[in-house]
Amino acid sequence: MATEPLSAGSDRTREALLAAARQAAASAYASRSGVHVGAAVLSATGRIYAGCNVENAAFPLGNCAEPAAIAAGVLAEGGAFRIAEVAVWADTVAAPCFPISPCGGCRQRISELALGPGVLVHFTWPGPGLSSVAIGELLPFAFRMDPRAAPPP
Ligand code: THU
Numbered sequence: 208m209a210t211e212p213l214s215a216g217s218d219r220t221r222e223a224l225l226a227a228a229r230q231a232a233a234s235a236y237a238s239r240s241g242v243h244v245g246a247a248v249l250s251a252t253g254r255i256y257a258g259c260n261v262e263n264a265a266f267p268l269g270n271c272a273e274p275a276a277i278a279a280g281v282l283a284e285g286g287a288f289r290i291a292e293v294a295v296w297a298d299t300v301a302a303p304c305f306p307i308s309p310c311g312g313c314r315q316r317i318s319e320l321a322l323g324p325g326v327l328v329h330f331t332w333p334g335p336g337l338s339s340v341a342i343g344e345l346l347p348f349a350f351r352m353d354p355r356a357a358p359p360p
Pocket of ligand 1: 237240244259261262270271273308309310
């Protein structure tokens, strides 16, 4: 974890996020798929929060890495937590020829708390390679509800 606040959009931040995601992937409990995923989110306050996937014998009960990282951010910063940048890292025994990018549900989760559609999501390809794509491109027309229509917290 970085101790001094980081800003979105710099090489240093991208590298710090990827390093945090990679470290988190090493802690993953991927007993069924063997796909060890780590996610790291940069908050609007410049801090990094990480999480890993946790699988279960009852397959649908498994959790992705991204919600774990988001939960860590909300726990630390409360309801004001917002996402400024994201990195996802995956280590797998299989050698997929496709990137391990956030799944559809995780795109929705990131989108809900992202500062805006331009928030960058970095994810790796085996090879290795790296893609950096805005959340608005990963999930166009994201589902939204006006928070003012929700009951008071
Ligand atoms: N996985 C994630 O952690 N994040 C994603 O966005 C894609 C999928 C995990 C879920 C499961 O534990 C493993 O990757 C294989 O699907």
